[in-house]
Amino acid sequence: xxxxxxxxxxxxxxxxxxxxxxxxxxxxxxxxxxxxxxxxxxxxxxxxxxxxxxxxxxxxxxxxxxxxxxxxxxxxxxxxxxxxxxxxxxxxxxxxxxxxxxxxxxxxxxxxxxxxxxxxxxxxxxxxxxxxxxxxxxxxxxxxxxxxxxxxxxxxxxxxxxxxxxxxxxxxxxxxxxxxx
Numbered sequence: 001x002x003x004x005x006x007x008x009x010x011x012x013x014x015x016x017x018x019x020x021x022x023x024x025x026x027x028x029x030x031x032x033x034x035x036x037x038x039x040x041x042x043x044x045x046x047x048x049x050x051x052x053x054x055x056x057x058x059x060x061x062x063x064x065x066x067x068x069x070x071x072x073x074x075x076x077x078x079x080x081x082x083x084x085x086x087x088x089x090x091x092x093x094x095x096x097x098x099x100x101x102x103x104x105x106x107x108x109x110x111x112x113x114x115x116x117x118x119x120x121x122x123x124x125x126x127x128x129x130x131x132x133x134x135x136x137x138x139x140x141x142x143x144x145x146x147x148x149x150x151x152x153x154x155x156x157x158x159x160x161x162x163x164x165x166x167x168x169x170x171x172x173x174x175x176x177x178x179x180x181x
């Protein structure tokens with residue numbers, strides 16, 4: 001089909017779409033995006049006010065105090081040797097209004113704390129509990145929540161974690177749970 005005819009059809013279609021008659025509903029059923037040649041409808045062919053307003057994504061609301069969220073973590077290295085470390089991060093699903101105190105980041109395998117980290121999916125308010133499913137050739141996981149990139153954003157969007165490597169082919173994975181302070 002010649003470009004002039006397609007352009008004319010596009011203008012007619014746009015005019016129909018801007019009206020409020022039953023023809024609009026019927027045209028929507030008859031003409032689809034598959035029937036319009038690529039790059040034939042331009043911005044000038046679409047009336048801006050007809051598009052409506054896209055809501056702002058805005059900032060995600062903080063996790064309310066005392067509420068809990070969980071997720072997965074994982075880190076591994078190939079033929080590493082003892083003396084290094086694995087670094088990884090946890091990004092919270094919903095940010096916290098107050099960062100977790102670094103002494104409240106608990107590796108439950110290396111430092112069990114039944115009072116504050118009683119089991120997967122559970123953490124006392126103000127605690128982040130790391131529940132490992134599998135681990136090999138790694139030491140105790142430790143973390144940072146108020147320094148580095150985490151200090152740049154008010155509240156807390158996540159935590160940077162590190163674990164010392166104690167032998168070749170280190171790995172660790174599991175579930176984290178945090179309860180907002």
